[in-house]
Amino acid sequence: MMTIHPVEGYIENLFLAVYDKKVLLLDSGCRSDAPRIEKAMKKKLKRPISQIALAVASHTHPDHAGGAHVLRKRFGTPVAAPKEINKWYAGVSGALQHFIDTMLAHYVAWTQKYPVERLWYKKRLTFDHPLKEGETLPGFTDWKIIETPGHTAHDMVLYHEKSKTLYAADVILKVGKNFRLPFPVSMRQEMRCSLEKLKSLEVEHLLMAHGGSHDTDDFPAIIDTLLEEVERGYPPEMARLKPLERFSPVLKKYYKELQETQKVA
Numbered sequence: 001m002m003t004i005h006p007v008e009g010y011i012e013n014l015f016l017a018v019y020d021k022k023v024l025l026l027d028s029g030c031r032s033d034a035p036r037i038e039k040a041m042k043k044k045l046k047r048p049i050s051q052i053a054l055a056v057a058s059h060t061h062p063d064h065a066g067g068a069h070v071l072r073k074r075f076g077t078p079v080a081a082p083k084e085i086n087k088w089y090a091g092v093s094g095a096l097q098h099f100i101d102t103m104l105a106h107y108v109a110w111t112q113k114y115p116v117e118r119l120w121y122k123k124r125l126t127f128d129h130p131l132k133e134g135e136t137l138p139g140f141t142d143w144k145i146i147e148t149p150g151h152t153a154h155d156m157v158l159y160h161e162k163s164k165t166l167y168a169a170d171v172i173l174k175v176g177k178n179f180r181l182p183f184p185v186s187m188r189q190e191m192r193c194s195l196e197k198l199k200s201l202e203v204e205h206l207l208m209a210h211g212g213s214h215d216t217d218d219f220p221a222i223i224d225t226l227l228e229e230v231e232r233g234y235p236p237e238m239a240r241l242k243p244l245e246r247f248s249p250v251l252k253k254y255y256k257e258l259q260e261t262q263k264v265a
């Protein structure tokens with residue numbers, strides 16, 4: 001029997017999937033979220049932090065991977081992450097993207113009027129379990145890994161078939177009453193395919209890093225809203241920020257190849 005317990009992170013929502021004697025953390029939050037996770041384990045669940053048998057980092061951004069460094073170092077929590085996660089911030093241009101993304105996380109907190117917290121984290125994540133499409137989480141084989149590139153090249157979500165629960169990480173966001181795409185959608189065609197892939201899942205409980213939990217009896221309709229947003233593109237105020245998100249070496253290569261394909265076509 002598994003139950004989901006939400007934890008309010010600094011600028012995102014975290015979820016603890018709680019089992020009899022072990023806990024799965026979805027996903028790892030910001031660097032400054034480690035004490036919040038510890039508090040939720042001790043005060044809410046009355047369990048030692050050592051019961052977190054796995055912390056997942058769905059992608060490399062500060063509000064998803066930042067906490068993993070601290071949890072692993074401070075408590076020895078095993079960390080699982082996409083196999084290719086460290087390619088995104090590799091090299092000098094990757095370091096620039098890492099800096100920009102961390103500053104953007106501070107900016108998001110500032111717009112919400114949250115007090116300043118330390119978010120800086122190493123761009124390279126040391127992790128114990130590389131994850132890939134179609135496999136299950138180590139020690140939590142009831143959670144299936146689904147690769148969903150689009151936001152970054154390595155984003156993934158997790159599906160718990162038995163309870164029809166999807167942890168949608170940064171692929172599905174809920175802002176107010178509306179379902180939205182993340183910022184940025186770096187790879188439009190890939191995002192389209194990822195959403196189509198999710199559409200075929202039977203989902204009744206949606207867990208979102210930005211938007212919390214939401215029960216639905218029409219998941220395909222949520223996906224259709226997002227597919228429409230992919231076609232529409234960003235509103236002008238968001239589009240202005242897009243040049244800030246082009247420095248990852250993975251993305252540079254992707255755009256170059258895309259341009260070459262278009263030239264040939």
Ligand SMILES: [Fe+2]
Nearest residue numbers: 061151170182
């Ligand atoms: Fe993200």
